[in-house]
Amino acid sequence: MNPSWGTIGRLATVASLAWAMAAPAAAQLKKFAVQGGAPVPYVAFAPIYIGQQAGFFKEDGLDVEIRYSSGAPQATQLAAAGQADAAMITVEPSINGYEKGIRGKIFFATNNQLIYYIAVPEGSPIQRIEDLKGKKIGVSNFGSAAVPVVRAILRAAGIEPGPDTLVPVGVMDQAMAALQSNNVQALGLFDGIYFGLERAGYKFRYFKHPTLATLGNGGMFASDKAIAARRDDICGFGRGFAKSVVFMLTNPEAATRMWWNVSPAARRGATDAEAMKNGLPEIISTARTYDLGFPPQKRYGVIDQVRFKSYVDLLKQEGVIASAPAVGELVTDSFIDCINQFDAEQVRKVARDWKG
Incomplete structure (x- = not known):
């Protein structure tokens, strides 16, 4: 999740999720805190909201709470410090933070593209x-994790970025104002912003990284201590998230209403x-x-470790990190079998029959 959120805050409002676990059996559920890498409810967290409302986390005995933070770096730090059981983030802070003492792993790859x-x-x-x-390319700010990727996309096309190639333009309305005034001729942002702009009626042509475009850089992070102490709960959370994605794909209209429940x-x-x-x-x-x-076709959560290493190498080449940690220090696939142990067709039936 990107640290620039000025206008996204206007698209979402912090709303109570009181319905999520309001059942007599709630006392028997185990609390599981997920630190989101955004300061407000965000559409990228939709599978968590769906899992709460559809009861998928409860099926594994979990009372899942999502918390908000200034961005993925803070979310990673809080989870690494044991102040949350997991964090839903983009992977860069877990990579960048390794040389600063962050110890934890991505245990679930959430998305299918950079x-x-x-x-x-x-x-x-x-x-x-x-x-x-x-040409000039607008980025949300110079600290954005999009910056090294944008630079790498240009370099792969034989373009050496100059000191004024990238221009900070903010997000949403601010970014579009810079583009429409020709202060920049392109944008280098992230998918959630583009989805919002498309919803507002804007149309774009996209240019992606030539070799890493289908490497998902979103994931679930947990500290090494949490991975050792709460394996069953981490597995249950991941399974509930995967079920929610199946629900979302099967009945996007119901998923939209669930999102509105959180963000009117x-x-x-x-x-x-x-x-x-x-x-x-x-x-x-x-x-x-x-x-x-x-x-x-595939299983949820699987991390492509070969291309993950290529992404770590990209960050090193772009000067984001001084050295590249071993991939095994950053990711684990030890939860994948457990996470995928559910009846997808049954989840699809729940989604098709949903009346909430």
């Missing part, structure tokens, strides 16, 4: 990455039909980033 990429308006004369030579401000439209027309594409786009083709 969320950072370059966008130009659909009507732009820029047709190829090579056409970006000499995301419901935009004079009528229910208009609100659904506006909101559904964002949920569908989000769901597609989490779609790993659950059986028979």
Whole structure:
């Protein structure tokens, strides 16, 4: 999750999730705190909200609470310090933080693409990455995790970024103002922002990393201590998340309403039909980033360790980290078998029959 959230805050409101665990059996549930890498409810957390409302976490005896933070770095730090059981983040802070003493691992890859990429308006004369030579690209801020990826995309096309190639433009309305005024000719942001802009009616042409575009850089992080002490609970949380993705893909309309329950401000439209027309594409786009083709194609949570290493190497090449830790110090696949032990068709039936 990116640390720039000025306008996203206007799209979401902190709402009570009192319905999530309001059952007599709640006293028997174990608390499980997930630190989200954003300061407010965010559509990327939709599978957690769905799992709460559909009862998927309760099926594994968990009372899951999502907490919010300034961004992925803070979320990682809190989970590493034991102040949360897991964190839903982009992976960069767990990589960057290793040399600063962060000890924990990504135990579940959540998405199927590198969320950072370059966008130009659909009507732009820029047709190829090579056409970006000499152009300015807007990024949310210079500390954004998108920056090294944008630079690497340019370098892969033979373009050496100059000191003024990247320009801080913020996100959402601010970014579009910079683009429409021609202060920048392209944007280097992340998928959640693009989904929101698309929902607002903007159309883009996208340029992605030539070899890492399908490496998901979103994941679930837990400290080494939590992994040792709460294995069953971490597995149950991951399984509930995976079930929620299946639900989301099966019934995106219901998933949209669940998202509105958490963030009423995301419901935009004079009528229910208009609100659904506006909101559904964002949920569908989000769901597609989490779609790993659950059986028979693939299993949820699997981390491509070879390409993960390539991403770590990219961060080193771009000067983000001084040395590249061994991949085994950063990720674990020890939960994957457990997480995928559920009946996907039964979850799809729950989704199809959902009346909430």
